[in-house]
Amino acid sequence: MNFKYVCLLVMLLVAGNSQLWAQDSLAVYVQQAIKNNPKVHADFVAYQASLQRVIPAGALPDPELGFSFYLKPMEQVNGKEIGTLSLMQMFPWFGTLKAAKSEMSWMAKASYEKFRESSLDVIFNVQSQWYQLNSIQARLTNIRENIKLLKSLEEIATYRYKSPGVKGGSIGSSAYSPGSSAAAQASPGMSVSTSGGMAGMGGASSVSATSSSTPASMGGNMSSSSMSGSNGSMSDVLRIQIERAELENTLETTQSQYTATLASFNALLGRSSATAVIIPDSLMQKPFIANDSAAWVTVVAQNPMLAMWKAESASYEAKGEMAKKMGYPMIGIGVEYMINGKKPVDMNSMSTMDNMNGMDMIMPMVKFTLPIYRKKYKAQIKESKLMKQSAELQYQNIQNELEASFVAINLRIVDASRKMALYQKQRLLTQTTLELMLREFAASSVSLTDVLQVQRELLGYSLKQVETVVEYNTAVAEFEKIIARSDFILNK
Known part of the structure; x- marks a missing residue:
């Protein structure tokens, strides 16, 4: 898979996903980050490298070709033996190559899921930093x-x-x-x-x-x-x-x-630190569907970290099967070609073997390995079982952490929604109070201290409201990250 093709696919899907991106400029920055971020590039190249390990894992070992010759031809019954030429092909036990290929395929799958995770991390980090820029700009304006x-x-x-x-x-x-x-x-x-x-x-x-x-x-x-x-x-x-x-x-x-x-x-975004960023005047609230009963099921099914450890577990299972098959004999099939030269014939002592004088010989061969040292195979099988168990525990740990994050993020979204409504109401009431107090201050009815206090409260509510929108959008972006909803890989 070409990385440019993946980036093009990102651009098309991100541009067409209006529900995911509320701001056009944010979608453009995400495209640039996916295209230029070195971490995403590195994980994609590692995934491509892991794909190349699948083909040799399922291939037969190289055949063995041998040649030997005598410095001085050795006389035999059928002539002078000059040398021999042999060819041997070894075949692992039935199912060994399939298990080895399966192991590398699952390892490539795990590398692919790691690439997905790094892509989602970059997408989330771009959104989070962009919302922070919105918050700081609003603070500067206020x-x-x-x-x-x-x-x-x-x-x-x-x-x-x-x-x-x-x-x-x-x-x-x-x-x-x-x-x-x-x-x-x-x-x-x-x-x-x-x-x-x-x-x-x-x-x-x-x-x-x-x-x-x-x-x-x-x-x-x-x-x-x-x-x-x-x-x-x-x-x-x-x-x-x-x-x-x-x-x-x-x-x-x-x-x-x-x-x-x-x-x-x-x-x-992989560009100069001083490059200007276009920040809109108003920060839109990201759309979010609350109380999604199927959301957790989607997390378990699509989250790349869970998928990675699941692939790791399957690869260790295949590795254990391969180690078990390696404990069986390997079969070798070959042929040996004997090169003979003619020897002088005594006319007085001719025999029935003289008609074979100088004839080359072909000899089929079968070869077996004897895996008698069983400890190394047993150790490999036990290692695979333990590593599989470790991967399953890692899967369970990640699932538990995701479940806790899933609940916490949903609570943060609900809490941010409630605070947005509260700060909106408080800001409007405080602004009305300030308007009245400014009139009274001009008429010397209230002190300057009271005016400044209300004015500071208005600024505080305005900033809290903006920061709550940032908190809400960041929580929604984190929710989309763990659910892999913004993951373009799933759509290819």
Whole structure:
């Protein structure tokens, strides 16, 4: 089987499997990883090498050709013997070659399953790293939006500090006009981005803090309240600057994390670590059919690790049968050709054998081996039985681990689904609370500490929601790995 053919088959099946891949770019990256990943190449070449061991295992041993000659021809009754030419073919006991070929065939099958497992590992790792890139990008977007929000709050706090004696009515009209852009940012134009996963869960990518009529209403609210020098202080401005500096540092740290994850992702694709990756604005939730009663049966039937140990067990069984057959005699069939020359004939003593003088002779031969040293054959048979038992125990161990993973993954998927709904609700409620508190903050009804606390909670819920989508998709990808649902090998 050609590796290019396998890669082409991957591309066709991955491109046509819309249920498996929710993002077109992810499917492209999986194709590149399968095509370029050296681990997949290495296991495929090892599988091809194992196929080459099947043919010689079932072949007969090479025939033996012998030639001998006399330096001085030896006189015999029928002439002078010059030399002999012999040909011998050995035949193992009946069924020995079949057992040897069966052993190598099962070993090739095990190597094939290892190739399948490495392919599934690469597919899962590409998905996992790609979801991590989505999560980090969403985190970066949220942090940047949060910094914008703090800048808007800083402008408002600075304006309030510099205008301690301005009454609400004047602020609502001409006196507040210099900071109108800040007010617009703090209220109607100020939004907290939830890109990186909200669109896939029914949430909007951004929600405006107020409607377009908010500036007038906020001005009315501010006119109704008297703003004295106590309404703003330099400490509020400094606290906002401290908060912003911390977020800017977090932004740089998160950017470094993105660079490291990007390098790992590109390594899976076998390309330069600095190669750019296209990340969509929204992360879609992978489709998943819950409560699949036949899923565990499918895992047992298709999982490559289980299939590998099953093939290993069958190969050791065939090896034991071969060792048993090797304990029986081997049969050799051959022929010997004797080359004779004529010897001088005494006319006075001619006999009936003289007509055979110088005649070459042909002699059929049969040969048997005598396997009398039984300990080595018994040891080989016992070794095969023990190795078969070891393979069966490995199979049982892998099955137990898969069963535990199967249950844990399904619970993770259910838990992630529940948390997605919770964070969506909490995010929307917190965003509404923040909108109201921004109006009250502009009217000096609430403190800056309360606004910052709610704003941090909103950021936390937004990030948790995106990370929950990543957790959900990663769990689904791991489920597809153990069930081999995304395994293109099964479709060939």
